[in-house]
Amino acid sequence: MTTGRPTRVRTHRRPRRRTLVVLLALVAAAAAVVGVAVVVVPMLRPAGPRPIFQMPVACGEAWQLSTYPGHDDYDVDFFPIEGDSWGRPVLASYAGTVTVAGINGSLGGRTPDNPEGPRGRGGGYWVKIDHGGRWETQYLHMLEPPLVKVGQRVVQGEQIGRLGSTGNSGAPHLHYEQRRSRDKVETHFDGTPSGITTDEREQILRRVSNNCPAVS
Structure with missing residues (x-):
């Protein structure tokens, strides 16, 4: 026979708050890993086949x-052989989605009415188009705000802007680039x-645009 109060057995329980904190930390870490994978994995994939790019100017024009020297490897400047440069249509080289449409650097003050105005910085009004397969094109120094918006789908030959001399530009022209996996090619x-691969020497070539409307 026993006497007195029964001895209460004490159990040790982990506080619920601490458990919740640990769970939240694990969820956040998992989300971070997934986020990194979403960004990094596509970058590691090889580029797809090169699209059949066309010159970013009107069909049949020379x-x-x-x-x-100093222009940077693979960069190409476009100048028309005939006619005024200012305001000439700038066309998409291939179908794709606009990822940038705005101002790169600063505009400066060179216009058709003041062609010797102050230079700006960078590319001025510009557009970047993603063509899929990790291929993209860039169009710089345009005269005025682009005619397209970010997220807009464009077709080959669609006008995206007008040729100008905004940014760090000495005369009206179109600075153009093709990129594969973010690297210029x-x-x-x-x-x-095109044959333009280095900026070690001056190069001047002549080509006729085949950026023509599709025949239905």
């Missing part, structure tokens, strides 16, 4: 393609290399 037009 243009000068050029570069000069030699531009190809209608399946043919």
Whole structure:
């Protein structure tokens, strides 16, 4: 026979708050890993086949393609062979989605009415188009705000802006780039290399645009 109060057995329980904190930390870590994977994995994938890019100017027109020392490898400047440069249509080289449409650097003050105005910085009004397969094109120094918006789907030959001299530009022209996996590469037009690969010397070429409307 026992006497007195029964001895109460004490159990040790982990506080609920601490458990919740640990769970939240695990969820946050898992989300961070997934987020990194979403960004990094596509970057590690090889680029797809090169699209059949066309010159970013009107069908049948002859243009000068050029570069000069210090311009940077693979960069191409477009100048029309005939007619006024200001305001000429700038066309999408291939179908894709607009990822940038705005101002790169500062505009400066060079206009058709004041062609010797102060230079700006960078690319001025510009557009970047994602063509899929990790291919993209860039169009710089346009005259005025682009005619397209971010997220807009464009077709090959669609007008995206007008040629100008905004940003760090000495004369009205179009600075153009093709990129694969974010790296600049030699531009190809209608399946043919442009031949502009280095800025170690001045190069001036002449090409006729085949950026023509599709025949239905």
